[in-house]
Amino acid sequence: MVYESLPRTVRILLLGDPGVGKTSLILSLVTEEFTEHVPSKAEEITIPADVTPEQVPTNIVDICVAEQSPEQIVEEIEKSHVICIVFSVDRQETLSKIASHWLPFVRDNCHHDLRKPVILVGNKIDLIDYSIIDNIWDIAEEYPEVDRCIECSAKNLINVSEMFYNAQKAVLHPISPIYSIEEQE
Numbered sequence: 001m002v003y004e005s006l007p008r009t010v011r012i013l014l015l016g017d018p019g020v021g022k023t024s025l026i027l028s029l030v031t032e033e034f035t036e037h038v039p040s041k042a043e044e045i046t047i048p049a050d051v052t053p054e055q056v057p058t059n060i061v062d063i064c065v066a067e068q069s070p071e072q073i074v075e076e077i078e079k080s081h082v083i084c085i086v087f088s089v090d091r092q093e094t095l096s097k098i099a100s101h102w103l104p105f106v107r108d109n110c111h112h113d114l115r116k117p118v119i120l121v122g123n124k125i126d127l128i129d130y131s132i133i134d135n136i137w138d139i140a141e142e143y144p145e146v147d148r149c150i151e152c153s154a155k156n157l158i159n160v161s162e163m164f165y166n167a168q169k170a171v172l173h174p175i176s177p178i179y180s181i182e183e184q185e
């Protein structure tokens, strides 16, 4: 079995429906506080190696469906190493869209033998008092590229750094041989 060498930087892309909190998650990570009014799209952020748990420089990229074309989003998927698909735990339709749109969309735009790891992120857990992690796992079971599911809150800073750390780990310590290039040869 032949593996592609692991990248020296990790590029994390956040995808998901409008309003689920992608920009807020990035800004909460960087500023360690929640700001109610955020821009529609965060500037690309580079986190230096020495402040990441895995000691690898990490780029974090936001998307905004309203401002970017599908072609631009596909380009970002191609450039990324790991994709966090975010939904809002208080809006069932944003969870449904993960299986009906986002996971197939990512799959369609990754080479079959080079599937990128995906993290499913349920944001805004401050708004509910129950866990929906079992519903997420039901979706994840059909998509082996889903490395992990996590619930978090950009507002209360719950599991925010853990989400980005898990994304890094999914690239640097893949559970399955996602980077296998065996069948290309």
Ligand code: GTP
Pocket (backbone or CB within 6 Å): 016, 017, 018, 019, 020, 021, 022, 023, 024, 025, 035, 036, 037, 038, 039, 040, 041, 063, 064, 065, 066, 123, 124, 125, 126, 127, 152, 153, 154, 155, 156
């Ligand atoms: P688009 O730019 O449309 O793609 O949205 P987005 O996914 O980047 O969402 P954004 O970060 O702009 O947040 C949307 C709204 O949700 C804002 O009013 C945020 O303040 C709010 N929000 C984000 N995260 C949380 C959270 O964890 N809890 C709560 N209660 N509100 C949140």
